Amino acid sequence: MLAVLPAVGNAQEAVRNDTVVAMDEVVVRGVLSDQTRQIKDFYVANKAATTEDILARMPEVTMVRRGSYGSEPLLRTYNSGQVSVLIDGMRIHGACTDKMDPVTVYVEPQNLKGINIQTSGVAQVGSNVGGTVDLRLREPVCGCDRSVSGAVSSGYQSAAGYFYESGQLSFSKERWAVRTNATYRMAGDYRAGGGGVVANSRYEKMNAGLSALYKLTDSWNMKADFLYDDGYFIGYPALPMDVGYAAARIASLSLMKWKPEARWERMQYKVYGNTVYHLMDDTHRPNVAMHMDMPGRSTTLGAFGEASLRLGASRQLSLRGDFSATDLYASMTMYQPGQPDMYMLTWPDNRTIQSGVAATYTVRPDTLSSIIVSTRIDQFSSFLTTQDARDQLTVLQEHPDQSVNRLLKNLSFAYSRDLSEHFKTVATVAYAERMPTQSELYGFYLFNAFDNYDYIGRTDLKTENAFKGDVSLSYSTSDVLVSMTAFASRVYNYIMGVYEPTWGTMTIGALGVKRYANMGYGNMAGAEAAFVWKAPRATQVVSTFRYNYGTDDKGTPLPLINPFRNISSVRKKTGRWTAQLDAEMAVAQDRVNVAAREVRTPGFFKGNIRLAYATMYRLTAFTIEGGCENLFDATYREHTDWGRVYRPGRNIYVQVNCSF
Amino acid sequence: MKSFNKISKTLTILLLATSLFSCKKNDNNVTTKPDPTVGYIKLASGYADGAATKVDVYAKDSAFTGYNKLYIALTDSVTNEYVERAEISLMPEMNMATMSHAAPYERPASSMAQNMLFPCSVSFIMSSMGGTWTLGVSVTNLNNSRSGKAKLSIHVKDPVEARMFSFVSPVDSAKYFVGLVPGAKTIVGANDLELVVYRKMSMMSFPADSSLTISFVPTMPSMGHGSPNNVDPVHTSNGHYKGKVNYTMTGTWKLAIKISKGATVIDSAHYFDFTF
Numbered sequence: 009m010l011a012v013l014p015a016v017g018n019a020q021e022a023v024r025n026d027t028v029v030a031m032d033e034v035v036v037r038g039v040l041s042d043q044t045r046q047i048k049d050f051y052v053a054n055k056a057a058t059t060e061d062i063l064a065r066m067p068e069v070t071m072v073r074r075g076s077y078g079s080e081p082l083l084r085t086y087n088s089g090q091v092s093v094l095i096d097g098m099r100i101h102g103a104c105t106d107k108m109d110p111v112t113v114y115v116e117p118q119n120l121k122g123i124n125i126q127t128s129g130v131a132q133v134g135s136n137v138g139g140t141v142d143l144r145l146r147e148p149v150c151g152c153d154r155s156v157s158g159a160v161s162s163g164y165q166s167a168a169g170y171f172y173e174s175g176q177l178s179f180s181k182e183r184w185a186v187r188t189n190a191t192y193r194m195a196g197d198y199r200a201g202g203g204g205v206v207a208n209s210r211y212e213k214m215n216a217g218l219s220a221l222y223k224l225t226d227s228w229n230m231k232a233d234f235l236y237d238d239g240y241f242i243g244y245p246a247l248p249m250d251v252g253y254a255a256a257r258i259a260s261l262s263l264m265k266w267k268p269e270a271r272w273e274r275m276q277y278k279v280y281g282n283t284v285y286h287l288m289d290d291t292h293r294p295n296v297a298m299h300m301d302m303p304g305r306s307t308t309l310g311a312f313g314e315a316s317l318r319l320g321a322s323r324q325l326s327l328r329g330d331f332s333a334t335d336l337y338a339s340m341t342m343y344q345p346g347q348p349d350m351y352m353l354t355w356p357d358n359r360t361i362q363s364g365v366a367a368t369y370t371v372r373p374d375t376l377s378s379i380i381v382s383t384r385i386d387q388f389s390s391f392l393t394t395q396d397a398r399d400q401l402t403v404l405q406e407h408p409d410q411s412v413n414r415l416l417k418n419l420s421f422a423y424s425r426d427l428s429e430h431f432k433t434v435a436t437v438a439y440a441e442r443m444p445t446q447s448e449l450y451g452f453y454l455f456n457a458f459d460n461y462d463y464i465g466r467t468d469l470k471t472e473n474a475f476k477g478d479v480s481l482s483y484s485t486s487d488v489l490v491s492m493t494a495f496a497s498r499v500y501n502y503i504m505g506v507y508e509p510t511w512g513t514m515t516i517g518a519l520g521v522k523r524y525a526n527m528g529y530g531n532m533a534g535a536e537a538a539f540v541w542k543a544p545r546a547t548q549v550v551s552t553f554r555y556n557y558g559t560d561d562k563g564t565p566l567p568l569i570n571p572f573r574n575i576s577s578v579r580k581k582t583g584r585w586t587a588q589l590d591a592e593m594a595v596a597q598d599r600v601n602v603a604a605r606e607v608r609t610p611g612f613f614k615g616n617i618r619l620a621y622a623t624m625y626r627l628t629a630f631t632i633e634g635g636c637e638n639l640f641d642a643t644y645r646e647h648t649d650w651g652r653v654y655r656p657g658r659n660i661y662v663q664v665n666c667s668f
Numbered sequence: 669m670k671s672f673n674k675i676s677k678t679l680t681i682l683l684l685a686t687s688l689f690s691c692k693k694n695d696n697n698v699t700t701k702p703d704p705t706v707g708y709i710k711l712a713s714g715y716a717d718g719a720a721t722k723v724d725v726y727a728k729d730s731a732f733t734g735y736n737k738l739y740i741a742l743t744d745s746v747t748n749e750y751v752e753r754a755e756i757s758l759m760p761e762m763n764m765a766t767m768s769h770a771a772p773y774e775r776p777a778s779s780m781a782q783n784m785l786f787p788c789s790v791s792f793i794m795s796s797m798g799g800t801w802t803l804g805v806s807v808t809n810l811n812n813s814r815s816g817k818a819k820l821s822i823h824v825k826d827p828v829e830a831r832m833f834s835f836v837s838p839v840d841s842a843k844y845f846v847g848l849v850p851g852a853k854t855i856v857g858a859n860d861l862e863l864v865v866y867r868k869m870s871m872m873s874f875p876a877d878s879s880l881t882i883s884f885v886p887t888m889p890s891m892g893h894g895s896p897n898n899v900d901p902v903h904t905s906n907g908h909y910k911g912k913v914n915y916t917m918t919g920t921w922k923l924a925i926k927i928s929k930g931a932t933v934i935d936s937a938h939y940f941d942f943t944f
Contacts (some may be wrong), residue, residue, distance in 0.1 A: 298891065342917070344890040348943055352856055352917030399857035403897060405915040453916065512894040514916060521896075 044236030086138025159667035167659035168198035201657035246651025291380030304338030356397030528561035612644030718816030734831030734848035759804030876907025
């Protein structure tokens with residue numbers, strides 16, 4: 009949905025019904041750019057917004073929130089094992105067994121070129137059943153008028169005593185360009201709607217990026233990227249522990265070709281490596297039954313190549329081949345005075361080697377319609393890498409020395425047709441498979457604070473396979489865009505934790521042990537809609553809707569399914585002033601999964617007001633923004649928030665930006 | 669340039685050292701047989717006089733209250749060579765102030781040594797605190813067909829974590845000794861659990877008992893949890909019961925043992941602790 013917005017920029021993605029939110033106005037061209045900018049302003053509600061704040065406003069995205077930072081993005085009704093989150097096509101695995109480190113925390117919005125969200129059809133970048141979020145990094149630009157440019161921002165928010173500082177500096181020459189950026193965020197414990205302070209919700213983090221581009225020829229570029237991210241204390245009020253320290257280092261080297269009208273129009277080759285280190289911390293919690301250390305590390309090395317081949321005016325072929333190897337390790341050491349240390353592996357050392365090929369063939373039989381066939385095949389192999397890991401898993405399995413090998417097959421067809429000058433429709437059907445996650449395969453007494461159970465993996469899990477379909481209809485004129493998408497899918501071998509009554513818990517206070525198992529199937533459906541209106545007198549209206557529905561094969565509601573939600577905004581520009589009113593509302597969610605100990609979530613209404621003043625002094629642009637989020641101090645939470653922790657209350661913010 | 673010279677000098681020295689080392693290795697072709705007792709502790713030593721044979725008793729650990737796996741080495745006192753064919757029988761004896769008693773034991777299963785040693789076992793049912801342990805070793809040296817007996821004194825200490833317990837059955841009033849057979853290094857994972865059961869017939873006779881049913885529950889007392897997929901020990905042979913115990917983490921584990929005879933629980937008051 010919202011698909012037609014970037015249609016001019018990349019026809020293929022549009023037809024495949026993806027959402028592309030471009031952060032950089034430069035990359036969006038064409039007649040709809042004004043509306044695209046509106047959408048961007050709509051998603052990026054304030055300049056201090058994090059990548060997850062932006063994602064949270066997108067109708068396809070559900071955020072699983074455990075603290076004020078580090079929420080996990082999910083798509084539609086799909087859970088975290090079913091969705092891939094990538095940075096510039098690179099695979100990155102979190103190092104936390106409790107998913108406290110979603111990949112989205114490593115890219116700051118000022119370093120984002122766009123967010124590609126693929127929900128329908130087959131993912132070209134990796135096998136999954138739920139879709140892909142790909143955070144595309146900004147690139148340095150050669151040959152700019154000014155060889156040095158940059159921006160600094162500073163802001164404060166009242167609800168968490170939150171400071172935000174960021175800077176960005178770019179150098180641009182004829183043949184090379186460098187872009188650097190750094191962001192520092194520090195927030196205290198926030199005040200929830202209605203007044204209560206949420207303990208252990210503070211956080212502090214530092215992010216920096218460096219990107220260098222060198223023009224080899226007119227059409228070939230070489231690019232090196234490095235991302236650095238350190239979190240020093242990140243509170244998770246919904247979990248029994250916080251993050252003491254988290255570090256990610258992400259590096260890549262790319263070779264890119266872009267030659268319009270050439271037979272091989274677009275090519276990209278990338279080698280990359282990344283490592284994430286994660287240390288949990290319970291020393292700031294009262295009444296800890298037993299102090300423990302829980303470190304984890306993930307390391308991924310990979311490479312991929314992509315190419316788009318023009319086979320004539322109406323046919324195009326896109327190819328991709330990729331390879332990656334991920335090493336994971338997490339352990340837990342428990343300390344009891346007077347007792348020897350108790351040590352165990354929570355992710356026994358394991359390695360996953362993945363290689364895949366994908367192809368998309370696009371054909372336009374006439375000027376009004378196009379057909380896209382996409383396919384992808386992945387070979388996965390996961391195995392334990394140390395004797396300690398194999399020894400430990402003898403507790404659960406007969407053959408911990410055997411590797412888990414799975415071949416994943418994916419296929420989709422999309423048909424798009426312009427029904428009239430203003431109406432367009434797209435229909436997609438797909439078959440997709442996904443690999444069980446490392447936690448689902450090897451997890452060893454992973455405590456899940458959502459339902460209070462210890463989770464244990466198993467290596468004989470079958471791959472989930474999904475049959476998916478969706479239909480969208482859009483209406484667009486130069487002033488109005490209306491789009492609607494309805495989707496449905498059935499996921500066979502749906503992987504869920506199943507209560508094992510005879511197994512004892514490990515975690516003190518846990519209710520029992522659940523072991524991952526393939527269920528019959530899960531049924532999911534839902535709809536999204538968007539309305540964008542470029543009203544008279546420089547007024548813009550954006551409104552998005554979503555509804556999700558999911559059950560298992562016995563008709564029981566699936567957990568973590570958000571209810572109907574609407575976000576609307578009205579924006580008016582007068583001279584140098586911009587004013588915006590936002591409203592967010594959700595109805596109550598009564599369809600809960602009792603086995604996952606979900607409870608009803610009441611509906612809520614939340615209003616925001618935003619003001620901005622922009623001015624220029626010589627070549628420097630200044631923007632001062634201010635506003636109030638949760639104007640009425642509503643006490644609310646969303647259904648996918650863990651631990652029934654209320655969201656921030658009334659939050660007054662100011663933000664000064666200066667770019668040159 | 670200077671540092672480069674330094675590096676090349678270091679390299680030369682290293683290369684020389686390597687070649688010296690490899691020469692030495694080549695010269696060492698005239699090898700004596702490897703010592704079979706490497707890694708063992710000598711518990712006692714004596715002579716079986718009539719057999720002209722020296723008797724050395726080895727173990728992996730110093731002797732403790734419980735099931736001790738012992739390794740007897742016999743040496744011809746004339747040629748000083750290992751004797752690899754011999755009939756051996758054991759007679760462990762505890763001498764206390766007013767009385768004496770024996771202990772359960774397993775004599776070597778074969779008259780042929782394994783790697784020059786004769787494996788056997790003695791289950792010391794108390795420590796040397798209460799008296800003096802001696803181990804009588806009767807040897808018939810099959811090389812010279814001569815027999816003799818050595819009487820060796822062995823010091824037995826109580827282990828930090830008990831490895832044997834005894835109880836009196838309410839069913840037949842018999843006294844049973846349950847010992848833990850030391851296994852491979854304890855791991856986080858599945859471990860063999862081997863117990864041995866002896867019944868006291870008299871002060872001098874402790875035959876193996878195969879008639880009991882054993883179950884157990886492992887727990888980690890400091891956390892209050894157990895572990896899944898354990899396998900209760902079942903009788904294999906000679907009073908040995910074999911099962912599996914799963915440890916999910918390091919630390920101190922407590923194995924509560926329950927022993928039944930037929931349908932009647934005859935003991936559930938004892939446990940073994942494991943710390944690793």
